[in-house]
Amino acid sequence: MNRKMSGGYKTFNAFNILFLTILGLVMFLPFLNVIAQSFSSSAAITSGKVTFWPIEFTLINYEYVFSDASIWRSFAVSVFITAAGTLVNLVATATLAYPVSRQEYVGRRIVVLLVLVTMIFSAPLIPNFILIKNLHLMNTPWALILPGAISAFNFFVMHSFFKQLPAEVIDSARIDGCGELRIMTSMVVPLSKPVMASLGIFYAVGHWNAYMSALYYIDQPKWWPLQVKLKKMFETDDISIDPGASQFSDLAFTSPEGIKMATIIIATLPIILIYPFLQRHFVKGLTLGAVKS
C-alpha cells in the first residue's frame, strides 16, 4: 500500500482530512451542546447563550432528575427489561440455532425456511396487538421481552457460527456419554463466547433504546421504560412538579430544557459507558453476519 503521492492526490488528501474532521465535529458537537445545557442555568439556556460549555454552571437540573421518583422507576424498568430481555434473547436464539445447525437434525431446512419467511414478510401491527392482548401480556414487561425473543437476523448469525464448530468434537463428547444439553452448555457456549458477546450487545442496546413496543403495549406509567418516560417529558412543556420541593417549582415552570437535557444524559450514560467495549464487538458481529449471505 505504498502508492506514490501525486500533487493532485496530495490536495485530495488534505481536503479529505478536512472534510472528515468537519464530519466528526458534526457528529460530536451536538453531544457537547446537550451536556453543556444540562449543566447550565435556565436563564442562560432561554437566552440562547449556551454553546459548547456550561453557562452559569449549576447542578440543579440533575438534582431535579435525581429527586423525581418516576424517572428512577423508569430507569429500573429499563434495567430489568434489558437484563432479562437479553438473557431470554440469547437462550432462545442459541437453543434454536444449535440443534438446527447440526447435520443430525432432520427438519433443519424447514426450520431455516420458517425463520427466513418472517424476515421477508411480517404481520401488520394490529394482529400483533390482538395477540399480545389475547395472551394477557398487555401492561407487563413480558410484552417488551417475548415478542422479540429471537431476531431472525441474529438467528442466522449464530446458526452459521455453530455450523462451523467441528462435528467430530461434538461426536466424541456424545460417545463419552454427554447429553445434548450438557454438550451445549459446557462445550458449544464456551466456544462461541465472541458471537454471544456480539449478539448480546446488539440485543441489549435494542432493549435499552426500545420505545415503539412500550408505546403499543404499555399504558400504565408504572411499567414505562425510560424511553417512554423521556418522550412524555418532551411532550409536556411544563415538567410535572413531581418532587414537590419548592426549590424546583420555579425551574420547572420557567425552563424545563435543562431538566430534559439532564434526563437525556442520564438515559444515554449506560450506552456511553459501555461504548468502548461495544465498539470492539459490533464490528465483529456485523461482519460475521455478512459472511453468511
Next chain:
Amino acid sequence: MSTKPEAAEALPPGMGRRRVKSGGIARLMWKYKALYIISLPGILYFLIFKYIPLGGSIIAFQDYNIFKGFTGSEWVGFAHFKTMFEHYDFLRILKNTVLIGLYDLVIAFPAPIILAILLNELRLVLFKRVVQTVVYMPHFLSWVVIAGMSVAILSPATGILNQLLGLFGIDPLYFLGDNRYIRSVLVGSGIWRDTGYGTILYLAALAGINPELYEAAEIDGANRWKQTLKITLPALLPTIMILFLLHIGKFLDFGFERVWVFLNALNTENGEILDTYIYRAGLLSQQYSYTTAVGLFKSVVGLVLVMAGNFFSKKTTGESLY
C-alpha cells in the same frame, strides 16, 4: 467450513440425504430426540409470535369486532382496500411515505459508500480510528434521545444551528414546527445517526481488496480517481447490491419510531408516514381491519419490490439475495 473435514459435508446435498434415509429417518430422529426438544421453544416462538399474527392478518378482509373475534366477524372482501385508495388522508400519507423513501434512497443510501471510500483513503491510522469511533457513536442513541437533542439544537430561539445560521445573516428557521422542513429533518437525522455505522460492511469489503490490483494499475498509469472507479467500486458492487436490495424491500418501511418522535401538530401534514398512520388510526382510533389492510398493502409492496429488484439485479450484475 474448513474446520470440518467430515466427508458428509463435502458430499453433494442429495448424497447426504440418501445416507440419512438408509438409516431410517424415524430411528435417527429418535436417537437425537434431545435436539428436537431443545429446539422446541424457539420453533414455538416463531409459530406463536410470527405466524399467528400473519394468519391474523385476515381481519383485513373482515369487519373485525374485538368481541366477536376472527370467527364471528363479518367478511367484507376487499372493501377496506377500496376505501384506502379513496381516502384523502391515505393518499397524502402514501405520498409522504414515497417521497421520504425516495430522499432516503437517493441521499442516505449512498452516503456510507462515499464515507467508506474516503475513510479507506486515509493513511493516518490514528486519525482514522478517532473518526470511526466518533461517527459510529450516534447509531447507538435511541430515536427518543435524538429527537430530544434535535429539539434543543434546532430550536429557533436558542438552538445552536440557528445561531450558526444567524452568523451568515439567515433568520431563524423553525425546523421542527414547519411542514416545509420536516422531511429534511426526518431524512437528515437518519443520515446523522446511521451513515458512520453503515460504513462497517463496506470497509470490510474494502479491506478484502488485493493491494496488488492497485500496484498493477499504478504501473499502467491509472491515477487514484481511475483506480477508485475501476477497482474500488467494482469490488464494492456485491455489497452495494445486497444492501440495496434489502433497502428497497423496506422502501415503504421508513420506520415508526424515527418519525413518530419528530411529529407534532405543525408538521404532521407532510411528515406522517404509513407506519405512524397505522398506529394513529389503528391503535388510537381502533380502526383495526382498515389499518391491517394498510399494513398488508405495505408488506406486499415490499415483497414485490424485493422480488423485482432481485430479478433485475440478477440480470444486470449477477448479484441476488436468493
